[in-house]
Amino acid sequence: MWDVMSGLQVNLIKKTNMGGANPARATVEGDTAAEKRKKKELEGNIFKKTCISTQSTINNIFKKNLREEVCLEIGAFFYNNGIPFNVSRSKEYTRMFEKAVRYGIGFKSPSYHELRVPLLKKYVKLVQQSLEEHRTY
Known part of the structure; x- marks a missing residue:
């Protein structure tokens, strides 16, 4: 999953670099404030939130x-x-x-009887099904 996310991030960075900035320009000094901000955002992980609110509701x-x-x-x-x-x-x-x-x-919690009999039987069946799935591999 991490490889997929990293690959998407690299592709997005490539697309934004090709489409927005002039690749022939070698200096950063001529960049506008908006371009500098975009580059700064792209340097970090673009999937992270940039601003987290700490104010209590x-x-x-x-x-x-x-x-x-x-x-x-x-x-x-x-x-x-x-x-x-x-x-x-x-x-x-x-x-x-x-x-x-x-x-x-x-919501009412399960009773003593429910925990002991019907729920236990259902859970045993679920565990058996899970074991059967693992045994087939």
Whole structure:
């Protein structure tokens, strides 16, 4: 993927150099301010954002306290159930929260029975299917 992105960047730089600037001109002193700015932008990675806003939004200010409360509840879940902290580094941990947030208000966590029986059976089937795909290679 990186090679593809690099190749696209090189091609774009070549196109902009051929189309905009005069290749016969050897000095940079005669360049206009706009041409200097374009060259400066092209020197770095053109796929990066050039300006990142650091100003807090009103929502972020009001949600800061709410986020702290939620994080405390998540921490309490880890502490009270003896869950290792490295669990928070797993992909599944992140996906779990992303899916719950997408569901929105009113999401109810799975019950003890749901975790033990139907969800476990579904997950075992998914793992078996994944294993079969890997065995075919």
